[in-house]
Amino acid sequence: xxxxGEKISVIAKKVREAMNAxxxxxxxxxxxxxxxxxxxxxxxxxxxxxxxxxxxxxxMVQSIQAEVHAPLCLDTTNASxxxxxxxxxxxxxxxxxxxxxxxxxxxxxxxxxxxxxxAQIVALTVGKGGLPADAEERCGIAAEIMARAAEFxxxxxxxxxxxxxxxxxxxxDQAMHSIKAIKMFQELNDxxxxxxxxxxxxxxxxxxNMRGLIDRVYLTLLxxxxxxxxxxxxxxxxxxxxxxxxDVFLGKTLYAHSYLEM
Amino acid sequence: MAYVVPKESCSGKVLxxxxxxxxxxxxxxxxxxxxxxxxxxxxxxxxxxxxxxxDIPPVDWPDTVQNAYKDVSGDPVTWAxxxxxxxxxxxxxxxxxSTHPDRDNHSAEDxxxxxxxxxxxxxxxxxxxxxxxxxxxxxxxxxxxxxxxxYNCIIGKAQEGNYKTIVAAALAHNHKLIAMSELDINLxxxxxxxxxxxxxxxxxxxTDPMCSAxxxxxxxxxxxxxxxxxxxxMQNDATMQPPILGDVGMxxxxxxxxxxxxxxxxxWGTLAERxxxxxxxxxxxxxxxxxxxxxxxxxxxIETVEKTIAELI
Numbered sequence: 119x120x121x122x123g124e125k126i127s128v129i130a131k132k133v134r135e136a137m138n139a140x141x142x143x144x145x146x147x148x149x150x151x152x153x154x155x156x157x158x159x160x161x162x163x164x165x166x167x168x169x170x171x172x173x174x175x176x177x178m179v180q181s182i183q184a185e186v187h188a189p190l191c192l193d194t195t196n197a198s199x200x201x202x203x204x205x206x207x208x209x210x211x212x213x214x215x216x217x218x219x220x221x222x223x224x225x226x227x228x229x230x231x232x233x234x235x236x237a238q239i240v241a242l243t244v245g246k247g248g249l250p251a252d253a254e255e256r257c258g259i260a261a262e263i264m265a266r267a268a269e270f271x272x273x274x275x276x277x278x279x280x281x282x283x284x285x286x287x288x289x290x291d292q293a294m295h296s297i298k299a300i301k302m303f304q305e306l307n308d309x310x311x312x313x314x315x316x317x318x319x320x321x322x323x324x325x326x327n328m329r330g331l332i333d334r335v336y337l338t339l340l341x342x343x344x345x346x347x348x349x350x351x352x353x354x355x356x357x358x359x360x361x362x363x364x365d366v367f368l369g370k371t372l373y374a375h376s377y378l379e380m
Numbered sequence: 381m382a383y384v385v386p387k388e389s390c391s392g393k394v395l396x397x398x399x400x401x402x403x404x405x406x407x408x409x410x411x412x413x414x415x416x417x418x419x420x421x422x423x424x425x426x427x428x429x430x431x432x433x434x435d436i437p438p439v440d441w442p443d444t445v446q447n448a449y450k451d452v453s454g455d456p457v458t459w460a461x462x463x464x465x466x467x468x469x470x471x472x473x474x475x476x477x478s479t480h481p482d483r484d485n486h487s488a489e490d491x492x493x494x495x496x497x498x499x500x501x502x503x504x505x506x507x508x509x510x511x512x513x514x515x516x517x518x519x520x521x522x523x524x525x526x527x528x529x530x531y532n533c534i535i536g537k538a539q540e541g542n543y544k545t546i547v548a549a550a551l552a553h554n555h556k557l558i559a560m561s562e563l564d565i566n567l568x569x570x571x572x573x574x575x576x577x578x579x580x581x582x583x584x585x586x587t588d589p590m591c592s593a594x595x596x597x598x599x600x601x602x603x604x605x606x607x608x609x610x611x612x613x614m615q616n617d618a619t620m621q622p623p624i625l626g627d628v629g630m631x632x633x634x635x636x637x638x639x640x641x642x643x644x645x646x647x648w649g650t651l652a653e654r655x656x657x658x659x660x661x662x663x664x665x666x667x668x669x670x671x672x673x674x675x676x677x678x679x680x681x682i683e684t685v686e687k688t689i690a691e692l693i
Contacts, residue, residue: 370615371615372565372566372569372611372615372617372619372620373569374566374567374569374570374573374619375566375570376570376573376574376577379573379577380573380618380619
């Protein structure tokens with residue numbers, strides 16, 4: 119499982135303050151902690167970042183990669199900020215991941231950037247109008263995005279299809295639709311398409327003390343269907359232990375009594 | 381369209397371990413492909429075969445292999461020099477059989493003297509093995525590590541029941557270490573984890589998943605070795621990337637095919653050839669499974685396996 123550490127987000131007050139003050143230390147510490155905990159990518163969510171977006175993203179990428187030798191997942195809707203991030207990214211530690219394109223024409227520019235900078239890209243299976251109703255509709259949208267990616271020259275193996283996880287507390291039936299989509303996405307190509315989810319969306323809106331449990335169980339079900347990557351919190355030890363244990367059951371990790379410590 | 385050979389690439393790599401010193405030092409491991417599949421990756425080092433000698437005359441070895449050393453095996457220094465100078469051994473494995481409580485119960489201090497004598501007589505790298513007695517090895521190998529300080533030896537074997545003291549000694553005197561478990565891949569991984577958690581560098585470890593002779597469980601050893609390699613290479617499991625040891629000789633030269641006389645079983649053919657073939661076949665199975673270091677006894681068997689390696693590489 120590819121782990122994309124989600125903690126560096128403009129939504130978090132501490133991160134937002136550090137971003138605004140251009141204070142690298144709290145951001146570097148958070149990046150380093152996630153990396154040490156097993157994250158393969160560090161997500162860098164600067165939000166819409168309309169003002170000084172390019173300069174902010176460049177600063178974020180350089181600050182983080184000065185400390186952490188891992189590729190980054192660049193998460194912004196601002197295309198010019200994204201491009202600045204791709205330019206600043208040190209590919210010595212791996213190719214960057216763009217988060218994200220979709221079937222909305224406004225997001226097609228992201229595919230162009232992926233091709234231009236040889237980046238991987240998350241593709242949300244949503245279009246301009248409304249949320250997808252079920253797994254089949256998600257697959258239809260995925261196929262359209264895949265065709266579009268081919269036009270832009272983005273190889274299919276560089277795309278991570280994201281079924282868009284919705285919160286279980288308001289749209290309970292969508293939980294299974296997304297799981298089914300993970301299974302179906304893989305069948306859209308040979309070799310199978312890669313998949314990704316923003317895991318914590320599932321527990322948005324539920325009482326805080328239940329979120330961990332809901333994330334853990336849902337991750338297990340997604341992994342069973344072959345999930346490639348998750349944007350998640352690697353600092354959540356119980357979640358990481360669940361992931362490692364699921365990998366043991368799936369035969370992806372060799373069992374030893376100390377497997378949780380590895 | 382021209383046929384393209386499908387290639388599998390591995391995300392992991394077997395760790396490179398060096399032992400010995402000077403221009404006779406050796407490297408094992410370092411490959412990022414399955415055994416001998418050099419068209420799929422890098423295979424920097426060929427498997428190494430070490431000649432096994434003992435600290436006392438090998439009276440318990442079958443005649444076929446005892447005879448091969450009959451003029452030199454009276455003392456370990458002469459034996460070691462013979463292997464190095466006459467047989468052109470690239471490495472020697474000294475087994476401290478005499479320290480076993482059921483044999484001569486020699487002390488750790490006696491063993492230390494033997495080790496120093498052997499080390500000062502040879503230039504090729506030395507592997508130092510205990511008598512495979514859990515408690516006794518814990519004292520003998522500690523003394524051995526100290527006696528061989530500065531020679532960059534391989535010492536072993538550290539097992540679940542005695543690894544702590546042996547690891548500490550190998551760490552203190554900068555030796556490589558054999559971690560042995562009994563035909564159980566999960567315990568092999570666990571032991572490697574426990575040893576590295578003591579601060580021992582995984583780049584200094586060698587895994588011995590336990591050998592067995594052809595006809596006596598070779599397929600279990602083969603399977604465990606193969607799965608270790610697949611975990612290390614395909615799943616990039618860092619705990620399963622040390623080179624693998626096949627301690628072949630001691631398991632082969634006791635089975636009835638290497639001992640039974642021609643008059644008892646005439647249909648089995650010449651005893652002398654039978655034993656050599658048995659050791660060579662067992663060792664060949666091991667290298668195909670991924671063994672990087674073999675410990676063997678009969679010169680003719682070693683010669684045969686060296687030839688096979690040369691043809692495979």
